[in-house]
Amino acid sequence: MQMTLRWYGSKYDTVTLKQIRQIPGVTGVISTLYGTAPGEVWEMDDILALKTEIEAAGLQLAGIESVNIHDAIKIGSPDREQYIENYITTLERLGQAGIHMVCYNFMPVFDWTRTELARMRPDGSTVLAYNQAAVDAIDPAKMFESIAGDMNGTVMPGWEPERMAHVKELFEMYKDVDDEKLFANLKYFLERIMPTCDKYNINMAIHPDDPAWSVFGLPRIIINKQNILRMMKMVDNPHNGVTFCSGSYGTNLENDLPDMIRSLKGRIHFAHVRNLKFNSPTDFEEAAHLSSDGTFDMYEIMLALYDIGFDGPIRPDHGRMIWDEVAMPGYGLYDRALGATYLNGLWEAIEKSHKQK
Ligand SMILES: O=C(O)[C@@H](O)[C@@H](O)[C@H](O)[C@H](O)CO
Ligand SMILES: [Fe+2]
Structure with missing residues (x-):
């Protein structure tokens, strides 16, 4: 595996490449052209400038998170053709850029979706948290406003104000899209892009x-082992793979994370590893990465990744806000650096104990 950190670009991130370079064992960053909107074609010059800037700091651009998918593709409306073409052009350019x-x-x-961006934990750190009762009480059109005040002046990924201004229209557009339709639209998209991949x-x-x-009430399909294996089979190409995100699959306590990892051997291309602390099955907060601070056994998760021969980029995921840092919620330097160091420690121990056998 390659240890990385997510970085939003010098115009948007409070964390610098120099700081990331100084975290032991972090050799790459995962980035994006943060200023682009879903559906836009990425300019080659912008891709190369991002790559050059990262390499000049002694790091590697280990992958993109994310090239976002335009809603027309998810909805399956006729204009999806143009957006798929655009996506393919962006992929070609990324491929050409290595x-x-x-x-x-x-x-x-x-x-x-989170209901709080700064819940206080007993140690005084603040974290993102989710409470189902709070979600049930929110008018979805107001979801953005309800958290906007806690973003520490940053623009959070997936919550761009321009898109959120159209939330009501978006809901209307999805009204005929159920899980099956969403699966079909995903299949259509993947079949079109696989030749380029x-x-x-x-x-x-x-x-x-x-x-x-x-x-x-919106459809959600990438949620459990059964659905993700269905997706792997429906477009059975090794380039059709997954980001294994422990903090996302782990929101459902019925998901057995190490078992899911083992069932996805060869198809995990990227890993987000973080811990959650459950107060009840419908109320959780983002803990420190350390197993004992939360609900998941992080050793078992790393062991499963080791066992399947995972060799892609991995990153600590959302960190707590600690030591008075002011940054994008979940994406400060300090706690993610602790997370990376801890995950590196687990990996080293697993690797060495296997070599001795
Ligand atoms: O929660 C996060 O910050 C990320 O893991 C997601 O926003 C992730 O980048 C996207 O869902 C991937 O497209
Ligand atoms: Fe994630």
Whole structure:
């Protein structure tokens, strides 16, 4: 595996490449052209400028998170053809630039959903949290406003104000899209892009829905082992793979994370590894990465990745806000650096204990 950190680009991130370079064992970053809208073709010059800037700091651009999918593709409206063409052009350019892993998601309207961006934990750190009763009480059109005040002045991925201004229209457009339709639209999209992925050796890595169930009555399909295996089979190409995100699949306590990892051997192209602390099955908060701070056994998760021979990029995921840092919620430097170091420690121990046997 290659340890990486997500980085939003010098115009948007409070964390610098120099700081990332100084985290022991982090050799790459996962980035995106943050200023682009879903559906836009990425300019080659912009891709190369991003890559050059990262390499000049002594790091590798290990993959893209995300090239976002335009809603027309998820809905399956006639204008999807143009957006798929655009997506293919972007993939070709990424391939030509030597980038071989692309993360994306297929969630309608909202990317991840949280009800609090700064819940206080007993140690005084603040974290993102989710409470089902709070979601049930929110008018979806107001979801964005309800968290906008806690973003520390940043624009959060998946919650761009321009898109959120049209939330009501978006809901209307999805009204005939159920789980089956969403599966069919995903299949259509993947079949169209696979020849390009084959040509340029691009691993597509779908990110799970977060939380892993339907919110606001919208369809959600990338939520459990059964559905993800269905997706792998429906377009049975090794380039059709997944981002294994423990914090997203883990929102549903019925998901057995190490078992899911083992069942996806050869198809996990990217890993997000983080812990959650459950207060009840419908109320959870994002804990430190350490097993004992949350609900998941992080050793078992890393062991499963080791056992399947995972060799893609991995990153710590959302971190807590600690030591008075002011940054994008979930994406400060300090706690993610602790997370990376901890995950590296687990990996080293697993590797060495296997070699001794
Ligand atoms: O929760 C996060 O911050 C990320 O894991 C997602 O926003 C992820 O980048 C997207 O869903 C992938 O397209
Ligand atoms: Fe994730």
